Amino acid sequence: EAGVAQSPRYKIIEKRQSVAFWCNPISGHATLYWYQQILGQGPKLLIQFQNNGVVDDSQLPKDRFSAERLKGVDSTLKIQPAKLEDSAVYLCASSLEGGWNSPLHFGNGTRLTVT
Amino acid sequence: EDKVVQSPLSLVVHEGDTVTLNCSYEVTNFRSLLWYKQEKKAPTFLFMLTSSGIEKKSGRLSSILDKKELFSILNITATQTGDSAVYLCAVQGGSEKLVFGKGTKLTVNP
Numbered sequence: 001e002a003g004v005a006q007s008p009r010y011k012i013i014e015k016r017q018s019v020a021f022w023c024n025p026i027s028g029h030a031t032l033y034w035y036q037q038i039l040g041q042g043p044k045l046l047i048q049f050q051n052n053g054v055v056d057d058s059q060l061p062k063d064r065f066s067a068e069r070l071k072g073v074d075s076t077l078k079i080q081p082a083k084l085e086d087s088a089v090y091l092c093a094s095s096l097e098g099g100w101n102s103p104l105h106f107g108n109g110t111r112l113t114v115t
Numbered sequence: 116e117d118k119v120v121q122s123p124l125s126l127v128v129h130e131g132d133t134v135t136l137n138c139s140y141e142v143t144n145f146r147s148l149l150w151y152k153q154e155k156k157a158p159t160f161l162f163m164l165t166s167s168g169i170e171k172k173s174g175r176l177s178s179i180l181d182k183k184e185l186f187s188i189l190n191i192t193a194t195q196t197g198d199s200a201v202y203l204c205a206v207q208g209g210s211e212k213l214v215f216g217k218g219t220k221l222t223v224n225p
Contacts, residue, residue, distance in 0.1 A: 004157070033213075042119070042203055042215030043158070056212055091157065101165070103149060104213060106157035 002026065004107035006092050012113045018080035021110045025073070025094030031055075033104060034067055034077050035091040043091055049075065082114045117142040117208050119216035127222045132194050136202050136219045139186040144209030148180055148187050151203040153218065158203055161189070194223045 035043035
């Protein structure tokens with residue numbers, strides 16, 4: 001089965017610019033997650049979707065980050081305006097059901113550098 | 116707030132050695148603990164441990180869960196250079212949100 005697809009792989013922008021990341025989950029996976037992984041840290045959940053509805057966005061900095069999952073399949077994560085501390089790898093993951101018995105499958109991530 | 120602490124943060128061994136990675140956690144309404152291996156790219160799923168499955172084994176890797184003492188270990192025997200990676204532990208509680216530790220960076224030298 002095809003894995004979770006993400007693009008772009010790398011992005012370098014200046015602070016105050018905007019950027020968008022794209023994710024296509026594994027076919028049939030209802031739940032989609034965006035994680036932020038800062039160098040030397042474990043991934044931190046930004047937002048979780050169940051189909052096209054938001055389940056958890058409590059750690060999403062909503063003043064600058066936004067995400068959508070139209071039609072319950074692909075998702076985009078946007079940062080506007082970017083700050084230096086947003087430099088990280090942004091990982092998208094999907095799971096079949098989103099419950100406790102359904103492991104997450106991760107994409108290769110987008111490495112963002114903000115200068 | 117759910118919390119996961121992994122130790123050691125980094126470890127350097129020689130091929131053939133056996134290593135034990137530790138993960139302790141605090142979580143409300145524990146549901147599952149997962150181990151992932153992260154090389155340069157995406158974390159790849161290794162094991163899921165739950166109340167009904169407290170011990171898992173796959174080849175040279177094995178893991179146990181101690182729900183009473185709130186910890187898990189990941190054991191790798193006869194290590195190979197290909198085992199070099201960051202190993203992430205994550206727990207899922209009542210909120211169903213997966214909370215990750217900082218990871219253990221394992222380096223296996225030939």
